[in-house]
Amino acid sequence: MQLSTKHLLGIKDITTADISLILSTAQQFKEVLQRPVKKVPSLREVTIVNLFYENSTRTRMSFELAEKRLSADTINFTASASSVKKGETLLDTVNNILSMKVDMVVMRHSASGAPHFLAKHIPAAIINAGDGINEHPTQALLDAFSIKEKLQTLEGKKILLVGDIMHSRVALSNIYLLKKMGAELMVAGPPTLIPKYIAEALQVKVEYNLKKALEWCDVANVLRIQLERQNQVLFSSLREYNLAYGVTKKLLDGLKKEILIMHPGPINRGVEIDSDVADGHQSIILQQVENGVAVRMAVLYLLSGSKNS
Numbered sequence: 001m002q003l004s005t006k007h008l009l010g011i012k013d014i015t016t017a018d019i020s021l022i023l024s025t026a027q028q029f030k031e032v033l034q035r036p037v038k039k040v041p042s043l044r045e046v047t048i049v050n051l052f053y054e055n056s057t058r059t060r061m062s063f064e065l066a067e068k069r070l071s072a073d074t075i076n077f078t079a080s081a082s083s084v085k086k087g088e089t090l091l092d093t094v095n096n097i098l099s100m101k102v103d104m105v106v107m108r109h110s111a112s113g114a115p116h117f118l119a120k121h122i123p124a125a126i127i128n129a130g131d132g133i134n135e136h137p138t139q140a141l142l143d144a145f146s147i148k149e150k151l152q153t154l155e156g157k158k159i160l161l162v163g164d165i166m167h168s169r170v171a172l173s174n175i176y177l178l179k180k181m182g183a184e185l186m187v188a189g190p191p192t193l194i195p196k197y198i199a200e201a202l203q204v205k206v207e208y209n210l211k212k213a214l215e216w217c218d219v220a221n222v223l224r225i226q227l228e229r230q231n232q233v234l235f236s237s238l239r240e241y242n243l244a245y246g247v248t249k250k251l252l253d254g255l256k257k258e259i260l261i262m263h264p265g266p267i268n269r270g271v272e273i274d275s276d277v278a279d280g281h282q283s284i285i286l287q288q289v290e291n292g293v294a295v296r297m298a299v300l301y302l303l304s305g306s307k308n309s
């Protein structure tokens, strides 16, 4: 079985069959990761560059570990410590790296569309590790994997995305993916952080009352307020945001059911989520991080066209 695409630039452009193949391959790699010897030789002849133009903890380390578990050769590039600081362009940087015989590029960039631009100009396979406010496809894949692991299926499940929908690439990739896989989607948050087009264009429910949104869902994926991407004041204060939209234990205890709590990280404790919820028994936040390695192994393996399968 093969993916229908050479790159993973976003969830919008991949098929339901691609998503199912990545999730089932990730399940096999998750089993490998439970063994005493967690390494397989699948990408022994493949060299991968992790090209990070924006900060990251989880995604970067998860890709690095996935590459090592697959026996790939890896090099790491951090824009802030590179010749980008001397004015070198993205395309020059990447062409110089590729001349060292690199096969695949994992790329995070603050500009939406940066990996799509690169895909038009270079021969290597590109994996989008988050581009601006556009997409974060591997986050959506690991979120879907984690929901499926807990609830067996995505079909018919009610998934809530709560918080800064406007600036969230995680939200967009999750909406594309979960809708393709038959889930029902709702977004919740302050009106200023929810794009006006979203209900009609993406066919999602919109709710401005957090309690009602939590009563509706099976899973709440809580998103961070992305202060670094906001160039105007979109809510009065973090304290007031927490009072209206913070997910608290009191809110969860008031529901007639137990829902799953997710968060892509990094968490702003006491803003969008309280510590006793983030660390509570309904939270699968660290399981999301664990599953990220298996999901990224699957993506790398399937896009490599591996010679060692």
Ligand code: CP
Pocket (backbone or CB within 6 Å): 055, 056, 057, 058, 059, 060, 130, 136, 139, 264, 265, 266
């Ligand atoms: N979830 C996520 O993308 O986290 P990082 O920014 O730490 O990679």
